[in-house]
Amino acid sequence: MKVLIVEDEKELSKSIVNYLKQEQFVCETAECYAEAQDKIICYDYDCVLLDISLPDGNGFNLLELLKSQKKNDGVIIISAKNSIDDKIKGLTLGADDYLSKPFHLAELSARIKAIIRRKSFEGNNQVVIGQLVIDLNQKTASWGQDLLEFTRKELELLLFLLSNKEKVVSKKAIAEHLSGDNADLFPNFDFIYAHIKNLKKKMAEAGCPDYIQSVYGLGYKFVY
Amino acid sequence: MQLLSKTVRSYLIYCVVIIICSIPTLYFLLYNFIRHESEEALHIRKEHIIKSTAKLHSIRELQQYIQFHEDLTITPLDSSIEKTDEKTSKIFEYDSISQENIPFAIFSFPLEFEHKKYRIDLRESLIEREELMELILSIQISVLMLLLAGLFFINKNLASKIWTPFYQILEKVKEIEVNRDAELNLPKTNIREFEDLKQAILYLAKKNRRVYQVQKEFTENAAHEMQTPLAIFQSKLELLMQSMNLNEEQANLIESLLNVSQRLSRLNRSLLLLAKIENEQFIEKEEIDVCEVIQALIGQFSEQFRYQKIKSDIHLPNPIYLKANTTLLEILFSNLISNAIKYNLEQGIFLLNSNSRNEIIISNSGRLSAVHSADMFERFTKNASAQEGIGLGLAIVKKICDTCHYQIDYHFDDDLRLHHFKVKF
Numbered sequence A: 001m002k003v004l005i006v007e008d009e010k011e012l013s014k015s016i017v018n019y020l021k022q023e024q025f026v027c028e029t030a031e032c033y034a035e036a037q038d039k040i041i042c043y044d045y046d047c048v049l050l051d052i053s054l055p056d057g058n059g060f061n062l063l064e065l066l067k068s069q070k071k072n073d074g075v076i077i078i079s080a081k082n083s084i085d086d087k088i089k090g091l092t093l094g095a096d097d098y099l100s101k102p103f104h105l106a107e108l109s110a111r112i113k114a115i116i117r118r119k120s121f122e123g124n125n126q127v128v129i130g131q132l133v134i135d136l137n138q139k140t141a142s143w144g145q146d147l148l149e150f151t152r153k154e155l156e157l158l159l160f161l162l163s164n165k166e167k168v169v170s171k172k173a174i175a176e177h178l179s180g181d182n183a184d185l186f187p188n189f190d191f192i193y194a195h196i197k198n199l200k201k202k203m204a205e206a207g208c209p210d211y212i213q214s215v216y217g218l219g220y221k222f223v224y
Numbered sequence B: 001m002q003l004l005s006k007t008v009r010s011y012l013i014y015c016v017v018i019i020i021c022s023i024p025t026l027y028f029l030l031y032n033f034i035r036h037e038s039e040e041a042l043h044i045r046k047e048h049i050i051k052s053t054a055k056l057h058s059i060r061e062l063q064q065y066i067q068f069h070e071d072l073t074i075t076p077l078d079s080s081i082e083k084t085d086e087k088t089s090k091i092f093e094y095d096s097i098s099q100e101n102i103p104f105a106i107f108s109f110p111l112e113f114e115h116k117k118y119r120i121d122l123r124e125s126l127i128e129r130e131e132l133m134e135l136i137l138s139i140q141i142s143v144l145m146l147l148l149a150g151l152f153f154i155n156k157n158l159a160s161k162i163w164t165p166f167y168q169i170l171e172k173v174k175e176i177e178v179n180r181d182a183e184l185n186l187p188k189t190n191i192r193e194f195e196d197l198k199q200a201i202l203y204l205a206k207k208n209r210r211v212y213q214v215q216k217e218f219t220e221n222a223a224h225e226m227q228t229p230l231a232i233f234q235s236k237l238e239l240l241m242q243s244m245n246l247n248e249e250q251a252n253l254i255e256s257l258l259n260v261s262q263r264l265s266r267l268n269r270s271l272l273l274l275a276k277i278e279n280e281q282f283i284e285k286e287e288i289d290v291c292e293v294i295q296a297l298i299g300q301f302s303e304q305f306r307y308q309k310i311k312s313d314i315h316l317p318n319p320i321y322l323k324a325n326t327t328l329l330e331i332l333f334s335n336l337i338s339n340a341i342k343y344n345l346e347q348g349i350f351l352l353n354s355n356s357r358n359e360i361i362i363s364n365s366g367r368l369s370a371v372h373s374a375d376m377f378e379r380f381t382k383n384a385s386a387q388e389g390i391g392l393g394l395a396i397v398k399k400i401c402d403t404c405h406y407q408i409d410y411h412f413d414d415d416l417r418l419h420h421f422k423v424k425f
Helices: A010-021 A033-042 A059-068 A084-092 A105-120 A152-163 A171-185 A190-205 B003-054 B059-068 B127-174 B192-241 B248-278 B290-300 B302-307 B326-342 B393-404
Strands: A002-006 A026-030 A047-051 A074-079 A097-100 A126-129 A132-135 A140-143 A146-148 A168-170 A212-215 A219-222 B072-076 B087-095 B100-113 B116-125 B286-289 B311-315 B321-324 B349-355 B359-364 B407-413 B418-424
Touching: A002 A010, A002 A033, A010 A026, A010 A105, A010 B192, A026 A033, A033 A059, A047 A059, A047 A105, A059 A074, A059 A084, A074 A084, A074 A105, A084 A097, A097 A105, A105 A152, A105 A171, A105 B192, A126 A152, A132 A152, A140 A152, A152 A171, A152 A190, A152 A219, A168 A171, A168 B192, A171 A190, A171 A219, A171 B248, A171 B302, A190 A212, B003 B059, B003 B100, B003 B116, B003 B127, B059 B072, B100 B127, B127 B192, B192 B248, B248 B393, B286 B290, B286 B326, B290 B302, B290 B311, B290 B321, B290 B326, B290 B349, B302 B326, B321 B326, B326 B349, B326 B359, B326 B393, B326 B418, B393 B407
Parallel strands: A002 A026, A002 A047, A047 A074, A074 A097, B311 B349
Antiparallel strands: A126 A132, A132 A140, A140 A146, A168 A219, A212 A219, B072 B116, B087 B100, B100 B116, B286 B321, B349 B359, B359 B418, B407 B418
């Protein structure tokens, strides 16, 4: 799967490449408008990460270019502005998602995967890890023949960890993924611990191996 | 008070004072002048009578002379007793033709005729004199009145005409909004002062817009410049987290750094939000029901309520319709509600009520008793026991209330041990 990262901040795009590379993504980067323009015209990508403010141009124009070329690339706008106007503009122009800086790499990775899944498995939107199947349309999970009775949050959590398989996902990233801006309101991350505990318990009851590891106090990791 | 009525009032007061003073003055001046003139006339008459009587030869002729002149009466004087001087007195006599009392002046003077003393009374009607005075006065009063009325109307009309461009400019200035780019269309005027005013306003408006633009750009730049390094910092930490053979000590260090980066980015977001509200960048307004907005927010907080086992009671019986910016209202109430959750106790109380006076009251139990309410809405005065807060939540609330002209009050109820925040629209 090919991802183009259009970001003028070298260090940030290096981090993104570094993180995504470990998940069998082929990453290319463009640091300026002209370079991004060339790459968008010449190649097809599964997903394009687009920074709005580039030194020599506006990311929205690149988005328009993509759409005018009738390409099927998924687009995630990453912007430092976090303004509602920009968000609406981006989404109306045909972007698939909008992420404001700073973001968690785990969140970015999960969103890229969600977009690619939506684009490539038209209709049949499933995540399969061995015998563990998550049906994203039905919002259900099953282990072999058994249906796992997860709550909505538990399912979201499992999918998030799965999207960052073999990676340590910080509790903060999980909290924000599950509650958005309200994550700040929880006095601590015990609620994540509670969700993880339930998740593990339900999976164990169905005979599913213990895929979820705790990494000290830092976070959790899905190990397959 | 209107500028116009102020000038007109000064004119009016001046005119009234002049009239009030001038009428009696004029009356007395005229009165004295006429009296003086008529006395002079009487004296001339007296000289004439004395001269005429000197030519007479007998007392009989004198009596004839007196009878011949209707306005004269003669009284013989007992020379030893009475001593007469000239004197003037005023009497009223009934006149049967005009059926009213008519004033007369009686001028008496002594006359010696054939070694006998007589007193001559010279009678002169004062009616012409008084009528003349009345006429002159009434003409005077009407002229003054006319003058006053004319002055008033001319001033009013002229002034309102002259000030028209000023009021037009004023109306336009009231409509100025720095965040709108529309050019100011100020009316043309041929009065130099107003033209100067117009130029000054145009210059100010232009400068204001420019400052606003720069500030807005700064806000956006600040966001960009701060968020990007933060994003890099956070991404590097996440990569570091993935490194193999991480020991517990390292993991703790990374976690602390992650927390710090979160706090920094939240702080940055809040400061930017404050700047945006200060810049009044939330201008689109629509008719909304505040209660509906709050209900939707409460839904979003349900998990936090459940998690802290907070007993909540929401009582919003009547809709409160407002013309307001939805985003601002959402930020306002989400800050107040999240505050009430953040500083609440485990199994605490959360109450949300509206009343018919367009007020919304949010009450919560808390770890602290009364907070000094004056500092409450200042930036960075946070509750020492709550490390999670960054001290900007209530500053944002206050800022929103100030820009939207809502009133926010805080008080602590000692009996129920509840903190109350009241927003009045």
